[in-house]
Amino acid sequence: MIDMTRVLADTPGAAGRIFLNSAGSSLMPAPVLAEVLGHLRRETEIGGYEAADEREADREAGYGVFAELLGCRPDQVAFTDSATRSWLAALDAVPLAAGDRILVGEVEYGGNAIALLMRAQAVGATVEVVPSDADGTFSDEALKAMLDERVKLVSVVHVPTNGGIIADVRRISDTVHANSDALVLLDACQAVGQLAVDAEALDADILTGTGRKWLRAPRGTGFLVVRDRAKAILRPKLADLQGGTWTGPDSYVLRDDARVYELWECDNAGRLGLIAAARYLLELGPAAVEHEVTRRGAHLRAALAEIPGVTVHDLGARKSGLVTFSVAGKAAADVQAALARRDIAVSVSHRSSTVYDMTRRGLSEIVRASPHYFVTEAQLDVAAGAVAELAREGGV
């Protein structure tokens, strides 16, 4: 059970509006904001290096906090400035040669896909899409049939940016590992903070995520987990004096842990905020959060599905807190704007973010509502009522 009184007291923005965009960038809770502002103030008072030195132990403790949150060891954690930065660092370090194959799912994220295509085209590798099963997750049979020794990487999106699917990550990892030496790269960007995510239980070799979405951390923060199988295979390409040490005019040594993927410079206020957000989540309990978010997603989805003229687009046997829909006769941006006028925040997901998936489903844009645990059921009902009004205007 989540202490809603505490949560709402920590989230003043949740009272004045119906905030359904935690899949975009959520509302930071008060302890996170206090950490960020406090550190910025301290930098102003005594200087950036001095302020960082004061919080050295806390920054170091952050690796342990994320290890606890994500089911890995502290030395397997790196901090970055976004999920994509983490993902690119990992992709860049995967040894790839002409003829190698990379497998992705149909809900692959645009930011990942562009980089994959660039890298594959540069080396002469191929990017191939694994067909989905009826639940929208990797078809096990298709995946098995596609795996061979030339597959070096399988990119799995835990929860896509444009829908409710929760991938069956463990089943996918098991199939990949039983049938190839490929690494499983898990984009957990939309999962961490709404679902309990355990890298070891999921047997993902690499995991990436962001601060600003469900984790409720500041923007410009991200994290990377590199587990041992990946560490043995990955070859970091470019490090600075965080990732390495310049030992002589022609020599350097690289760090032996995941921080080889970090750069020396970072936004320390943001980093401390990220760590505070993870602590906040651990206090609430990731399993309790998962329960509450999933419940809210299901509640809103059911309410929207009953409205004439509204189509809910979510696939998946198990569904997350991302709820996607369209209103007949209304452009997604118009729905978003009309809801914004009623202080209801949603976002729009365009085809270009998930080209494989939207193309196959014949969709060009959908409205995305993503309620976190701080949204009340009454607020969800008000939001559904507002959508119903729009649907009536839409002439249905």
Ligand SMILES: *Cc1c(COP(=O)(O)O)cnc(C)c1O
């Ligand atoms: C938002 C998102 C990303 C990118 O996260 P950034 O922090 O913007 O880099 C990656 N994958 C998925 C599925 C996303 O929804």
